[in-house]
Amino acid sequence: xxxxxxxxxxxxxxxxxxxxxxxxxxxxxxxxxxxxxxxxxxxxxxxxxxxxxxxxxxxxxxxxxxxxxxxxxxxxxxxxxxxxxxxxxxxxxxxxxxxxxxxxxxxxxxxxxxxxxxxxxxxxxxxxxxxxxxxxxxxxxxxxxxxxxxxxxxxxxxx
Amino acid sequence: xxxxxxxxxxxxxxxxxxxxxxxxxxxxxxxxxxxxxxxxxxxxxxxxxxxxxxxxxxxxxxxxxxxxxxxxxxxxxxxxxxxxxxxxxxxxxxxxxxxxxxxxxxxxxxxxxxxxxxxxxxxxxxxxxxxxxxxxxxxxxxxxxxxxxxxxxxxxxxx
DNA sequence: GACTTAAGTGATTATAATAAGCATCCTGTG
DNA sequence: CACAGGATGCTTATTATAATCACTTAAGTC
Numbered sequence: 001x002x003x004x005x006x007x008x009x010x011x012x013x014x015x016x017x018x019x020x021x022x023x024x025x026x027x028x029x030x031x032x033x034x035x036x037x038x039x040x041x042x043x044x045x046x047x048x049x050x051x052x053x054x055x056x057x058x059x060x061x062x063x064x065x066x067x068x069x070x071x072x073x074x075x076x077x078x079x080x081x082x083x084x085x086x087x088x089x090x091x092x093x094x095x096x097x098x099x100x101x102x103x104x105x106x107x108x109x110x111x112x113x114x115x116x117x118x119x120x121x122x123x124x125x126x127x128x129x130x131x132x133x134x135x136x137x138x139x140x141x142x143x144x145x146x147x148x149x150x151x152x153x154x155x156x157x158x159x
Numbered sequence: 160x161x162x163x164x165x166x167x168x169x170x171x172x173x174x175x176x177x178x179x180x181x182x183x184x185x186x187x188x189x190x191x192x193x194x195x196x197x198x199x200x201x202x203x204x205x206x207x208x209x210x211x212x213x214x215x216x217x218x219x220x221x222x223x224x225x226x227x228x229x230x231x232x233x234x235x236x237x238x239x240x241x242x243x244x245x246x247x248x249x250x251x252x253x254x255x256x257x258x259x260x261x262x263x264x265x266x267x268x269x270x271x272x273x274x275x276x277x278x279x280x281x282x283x284x285x286x287x288x289x290x291x292x293x294x295x296x297x298x299x300x301x302x303x304x305x306x307x308x309x310x311x312x313x314x315x316x317x318x
Numbered sequence: 319g320a321c322t323t324a325a326g327t328g329a330t331t332a333t334a335a336t337a338a339g340c341a342t343c344c345t346g347t348g
Numbered sequence: 349c350a351c352a353g354g355a356t357g358c359t360t361a362t363t364a365t366a367a368t369c370a371c372t373t374a375a376g377t378c
Contacts, residue, residue, distance in 0.1 A: 014373085070238040080217055082186040120295060121288070172354085207357085209357045212356060331368075335364085337363095
């Protein structure tokens with residue numbers, strides 16, 4: 001929570017009651033709510049917030065690195081995969097491209113006991129995130145621009 | 160491809176040129192295209208297909224288990240996660256709920272060399288899919304219904 | 319503590335992806 | 349080769365998310 005305030009200050013983002021409330025809500029819960037759910041919950045304590053502010057604040061928090069999104073970055077469309085062999089994914093956080101890779105070790109991961117209390121696992125796969133060679137190459141040419149505000153770079157959000 | 164035809168037969172789904180073409184397209188490519196992309200590609204060889212058929216066919220293939228979707232099942236909204244500690248996810252393929260779990264072993268996975276040729280990895284996390292205890296409990300009570308057509312069970316699609 | 323100013327907010331209006339309804343057409347079967 | 353029901357394509361809804369814009373408010377300054 002203090003972390004949150006500090007990061008906001010440093011980023012020049014104002015501390016508004018809405019943001020406080022929204023962050024509190026996301027941080028408080030262990031499930032992984034969507035914007036609509038957060039909206040409903042926050043509205044209980046603050047009936048005037050708009051859904052819009054929820055969206056803006058959430059993505060702001062993502063941009064600040066304070067929270068993350070599940071999966072391949074919420075705003076993406078569905079993507080399909082005909083590869084039914086056991087395999088894993090590398091996702092580029094810059095361009096969003098996804099490549100398969102293989103690893104016998106990863107295929108045979110031993111599941112921790114804690115999972116027993118959650119459910120019965122049918123399959124696991126590993127998702128590696130990083131920067132693909134293409135994007136790394138481009139970044140090397142185009143100077144990074146130290147102050148790059150880098151707002152909302154589509155495809156940049158992923159867990 | 161034969162597998163595809165066999166499964167369709169068994170499921171009582173008709174073999175149409177559109178479906179053949181769409182499956183061929185998805186199976187042929189190593190990237191993980193979205194519906195729109197598949198649409199564009201298929202249209203080159205079959206200019207009359209409708210985007211609609213693409214969607215219907217893709218989800219049909221998913222329902223038949225012939226292909227899968229990336230990430231948390233395309234049709235989901237963005238979901239947010241304030242947990243920045245290294246952690247992993249269990250996703251219930253029935254209800255879509257996602258729970259965090261922890262494993263030192265998973266945090267320290269040794270990446271295969273093949274990844275070097277793809278990009279620089281910044282983080283990895285494991286996604287375990289299965290049926291959560293809640294859903295397993297419900298399924299035990301409600302008899303499974305051997306012929307359950309189980310069409311489009313929202314949240315059922317995930318890799 | 320009042321003043322200033324840019325950032326934030328909420329209401330409304332777009333957009334983009336995906337789904338539904340329906341008339342026509344085609345696959346698989348007898 | 350005729351039939352029946354599923355499949356297609358077209359058009360029209362939905363739904364989630366983003367952009368606009370006028371008004372408010374947080375935060376730094378005197």
